[in-house]
Amino acid sequence: MHNAKHTSAAQQFGMHRATHRDPKLVQWGLTLAALLTISVLIVIPLVNVFYQAFAGGLPTYWENLVRDSDTLNSILLTLAVAPLAVVANLVFGLAAAWAITRFQFPGRSLLTALIDLPFSVSPVVAGLMLMLLFGLQGYFGPWLQEHNWKIIFSTPGLILATCFVTLPFVARELIPVMEAIGPEEEIAAISLGADGWQMFWRVTLPNIKWGLLYGVILCNARAMGEFGAVYVVSGHITGRTDTMPLRVEKLFQEYNNPGSFAVASLLTLLALVTLIVKVLLERKTRLELAEAARVVHTPGEAS
Amino acid sequence: MRRVYSFAILIVSTGLLLPGCGTSKAEADRETASQELLNVSYDPTRELWKSLNKQFIAEYQKKTGVQLDIKQSHGGSSSQARNVIDGLEADVVTLALWSDTNAIAKAGLINEGWQTRLPNGALPYSSTIVFVVRKGNPKQIKDWTDLVREGVEVITPSAKTSGNGKLSFLAAWGSVVLRDGSEKDATDYVTRLYSHVPVLDSGARAATTTFAQKQIGDVHLTWENEAYFEVREAKGALEIVYPPISIRAEPRVAVVDKNVDRKKTRAAAEAYLRFLYTPEAQEIIAQNYYRPHKPEILRKYSNSFPPIELFTIQKIAVDWDEAERRFFHDGGVFDQIYGFGQK
Numbered sequence: 182m183h184n185a186k187h188t189s190a191a192q193q194f195g196m197h198r199a200t201h202r203d204p205k206l207v208q209w210g211l212t213l214a215a216l217l218t219i220s221v222l223i224v225i226p227l228v229n230v231f232y233q234a235f236a237g238g239l240p241t242y243w244e245n246l247v248r249d250s251d252t253l254n255s256i257l258l259t260l261a262v263a264p265l266a267v268v269a270n271l272v273f274g275l276a277a278a279w280a281i282t283r284f285q286f287p288g289r290s291l292l293t294a295l296i297d298l299p300f301s302v303s304p305v306v307a308g309l310m311l312m313l314l315f316g317l318q319g320y321f322g323p324w325l326q327e328h329n330w331k332i333i334f335s336t337p338g339l340i341l342a343t344c345f346v347t348l349p350f351v352a353r354e355l356i357p358v359m360e361a362i363g364p365e366e367e368i369a370a371i372s373l374g375a376d377g378w379q380m381f382w383r384v385t386l387p388n389i390k391w392g393l394l395y396g397v398i399l400c401n402a403r404a405m406g407e408f409g410a411v412y413v414v415s416g417h418i419t420g421r422t423d424t425m426p427l428r429v430e431k432l433f434q435e436y437n438n439p440g441s442f443a444v445a446s447l448l449t450l451l452a453l454v455t456l457i458v459k460v461l462l463e464r465k466t467r468l469e470l471a472e473a474a475r476v477v478h479t480p481g482e483a484s
Numbered sequence: 485m486r487r488v489y490s491f492a493i494l495i496v497s498t499g500l501l502l503p504g505c506g507t508s509k510a511e512a513d514r515e516t517a518s519q520e521l522l523n524v525s526y527d528p529t530r531e532l533w534k535s536l537n538k539q540f541i542a543e544y545q546k547k548t549g550v551q552l553d554i555k556q557s558h559g560g561s562s563s564q565a566r567n568v569i570d571g572l573e574a575d576v577v578t579l580a581l582w583s584d585t586n587a588i589a590k591a592g593l594i595n596e597g598w599q600t601r602l603p604n605g606a607l608p609y610s611s612t613i614v615f616v617v618r619k620g621n622p623k624q625i626k627d628w629t630d631l632v633r634e635g636v637e638v639i640t641p642s643a644k645t646s647g648n649g650k651l652s653f654l655a656a657w658g659s660v661v662l663r664d665g666s667e668k669d670a671t672d673y674v675t676r677l678y679s680h681v682p683v684l685d686s687g688a689r690a691a692t693t694t695f696a697q698k699q700i701g702d703v704h705l706t707w708e709n710e711a712y713f714e715v716r717e718a719k720g721a722l723e724i725v726y727p728p729i730s731i732r733a734e735p736r737v738a739v740v741d742k743n744v745d746r747k748k749t750r751a752a753a754e755a756y757l758r759f760l761y762t763p764e765a766q767e768i769i770a771q772n773y774y775r776p777h778k779p780e781i782l783r784k785y786s787n788s789f790p791p792i793e794l795f796t797i798q799k800i801a802v803d804w805d806e807a808e809r810r811f812f813h814d815g816g817v818f819d820q821i822y823g824f825g826q827k
Contacts, residue, residue, distance in 0.1 A: 315571075318591075319570070333572075334567070334572045417559050417564075419556050420555060434689040
């Protein structure tokens with residue numbers, strides 16, 4: 182512990198010296214380039230979205246969001262589809278991470294690879310896959326229609342498409358966390374007589390809660406912004422299957438720029454909130470880790 | 485820990501309740517004598533159907549007491565047809581091309597003889613393809629031959645997915661073969677034409693956005709109605725050019741029999757399409773710059789529709805189906821020339 186502190190301090194010192202050695206011109210140049218890139222790529226477009234949205238004043242902005250029943254519908258739809266997809270992935274992600282980190286079974290690495298697949302498959306392809314399964318010309322389509330179940334071109338299809346695209350987020354966050362924690366505490370709980378659920382709620386979940394929440398937040402952000410896959414399965418029914426990103430495109434194509442940017446700004450706002458929550462969570466996790474380290478080390482130092 | 489528990493329960497129960505709300509609402513609707521129709525149409529007709537729907541909903545309620553809710557779906561004509569075939573539950577289809585509607589009929593969703601069930605071959609209005617250019621027509625584009633001049637960029641959507649795209653292609657083709665060109669000349673011409681197209685959007689409205697809002701290209705080949713809409717929205721930055729010759733577009737309408745019988749909406753769907761032939765609907769059609777089927781209303785609005793030589797599909801192919809197969813199917817003329825155009 183003492184040693185480690187020493188090295189890190191030395192490193193910090195070394196880094197300081199390195200920055201001082203750079204000529205002022207390089208320092209300023211690099212900083213300027215970074216700032217320029219960020220403002221051109223991120224800040225200016227972001228500000229523009231809000232500027233365009235509020236160009237007609239706050240009352241117009243509000244009317245654009247709630248007076249247009251189709252827009253309102255798209256907001257509600259997104260607020261229904263995204264959480265449902267997140268819940269589905271929460272359950273799946275937990276189960277998958279559990280299976281992968283706690284058990285050895287044939288096909289384990291295949292499962293790990295498959296979880297990542299939605300990251301690499303184009304969302305449009307994901308939508309088409311669903312279409313080929315559940316569309317009227319697909320394998321299950323005629324049966325579904327006979328029983329009056331709608332999947333494609335209605336909300337369940339949107340949820341499925343969103344689920345597919347956001348599948349990796351929770352599992353990807355949990356696997357490294359659960360691997361790092363290891364099964365020891367859980368084995369201890371079981372050996373002390375806890376049943377499976379008791380172990381999960383009292384040992385596993387408290388250990389992984391921040392990683393889990395982090396995964397859920399990323400998953401939610403992606404779910405709300407998803408365009409490609411839902412575009413394919415939505416059928417473009419105005420006021421019925423348009424989620425917020427689809428509505429943004431539709432309003433833009435209908436020359437309703439204020440309306441389009443109003444919805445876009447709301448989506449952006451949701452993203453910003455996500456970002457803030459994410460930063461807070463990261464800080465919280467760091468504090469907890471530091472706390473844990475202190476707790477672990479105090480008895481050792483005492484003896 | 486209890487808190488985590490109740491949070492989980494909350495999430496799951498919200499999940500279970502939300503779809504439940506949807507069904508119970510739909511059921512309540514049915515009880516209060518209200519019905520929903522879905523009109524699956526092509527891309528630029530959004531504004532037209534919005535005004536037609538308003539009129540029809542009021543009229544239908546007065547006549548029958550049934551409160552209608554008409555939903556619209558818009559996109560590239562062929563991809564919309566594909567969606568209906570894949571299970572999009574359209575009560576009526578109002579697509580850009582005969583071949584798109586017929587593809588749905590071939591899939592067994594529309595009964596045979598659909599074209600004879602409504603007046604004028606199920607064609608309440610027609611339209612054509614015209615040019616939109618930047619203000620003052622800086623590149624002096626007046627005829628089809630001007631499109632392939634050096635340095636002219638042409639915007640039109642894909643002829644694979646869009647009615648606008650197909651009609652642009654066929655109009656270009658016809659402008660050669662109907663003015664004493666050979667088929668080889670026509671192939672050469674369209675090959676050159678598509679090498680002047682920098683972006684191929686999937687639907688008419690996306691192409692409009694590319695030309696008018698993103699400011700790409702010198703000339704936009706588009707529906708006559710879309711051209712008026714585009715020029716009005718551009719507030720003086722764009723103008724329309726009528727080429728001497730173009731194609732007569734025939735966006736026919738049909739009730740999707742399989743769907744209306746299952747959803748029990750046949751009466752409303754049929755009344756909806758018959759309404760299009762009434763004088764007031766024809767007026768709305770003309771006001772939205774579609775050429776109405778009724779001659780007296782076409783005459784009344786003749787200011788909006790300058791004379792132009794319009795040729796029918798039969799002048800350049802046996803029928804829409806043959807044109808579709810020959811020009812737009814995989815390996816057809818469009819594939820061959822667009823492949824070359826790209827290289």
